[in-house]
Amino acid sequence: MQADFSRPVLAIDTSTSFLSLALRASGQTFAFHEDAGNRQSALILPQIGAMLAEAGITAADLGAVVYAQGPGAFTGLRIGAGVAQGLAAPFNLPLVGVPCLDAVACQISAPCVLAATDARMGEVFYAWFDTENHRRLSDYQVGQAADIVPPAGCAEPQGIGNAFALGDKPPFNGTAQMPAAANYLDLAAGGRYPATDAAHAGLLYVRNKIALTAKEQAERKGAP
Incomplete structure (x- = not known):
């Protein structure tokens, strides 16, 4: 499966507390970047809908959806990847996962x-x-x-x-500078990251444990 960057492309980054979106269409880049905290899941679809409407297109017009692959905030990554898959599946759109640390470094x-x-x-x-x-x-x-x-x-x-x-x-x-969704879009457009279909899109985890136990938290609070 090939991503088509001659068509509009949407990028989604929910790897931190920020909701970061970028849509590149007809030579323009539409962007949304806001510290959404735990409101990411409530805001992401309305904001994507607003960006598509502003660009005068629908999800079916996209040539690919780019998403932050991780590592990052466990819940945020799952929100972003889930929305990317949900947008891609009905139209058989290619998905391009970009590792978060690559976007930071770039x-x-x-x-x-x-x-x-x-x-x-x-x-x-x-x-x-x-x-x-x-x-x-x-x-x-x-x-x-x-x-x-x-x-x-x-x-x-x-x-x-x-x-x-x-x-x-x-x-x-x-x-301490962090990237925005436009950075992910730029990296994906370079062609160094493979595209896949919605069913095979995955996340990059480097740690299985996502929280401290109550005992570990208490021990840390008591540490000098």
Whole structure:
């Protein structure tokens, strides 16, 4: 299955508390980006409908739907992927999943980039990239920020992502800037991410555990 970027394309990012949407149609980009918190599920379909109406098209006119694949907020990712599948299935539209850390990293161009985002529970999601040459230098990982080390030969690392706004941030220079849905759309249009049908669209998880137990929360509160 091939995505057709000569037609309108919709991008959906619900990997954080933000609801971020981008629709590119007839040379224009329509965007919505708002910190929706737990209102993502209530807002996403009305906002997509409003964007399609503003562009004068319907979902059947789309050449693809791009979605944030993860890692990220567990519930948010499922909302975004579910809506993407729901839009794609009736019209057999291609879906393109873009890993969230790739979208974070693409905001800067450098040979050694650490993309790191808040994974909660005292951990961060992270991966290393050479964004100048469109290469990922490590696996997608999760762990404590202090334990992150650069790959061999990675000089003068630059960091980006909301992990750099945390109290326990990665031990590198970085900015907390996060991407919007338009960044996902741009990456998908580059053709480096495969398209699939709605039935086979998946999410990228790097951690099975999504919450601390009550005992673990109590232990953390009591820690010095």
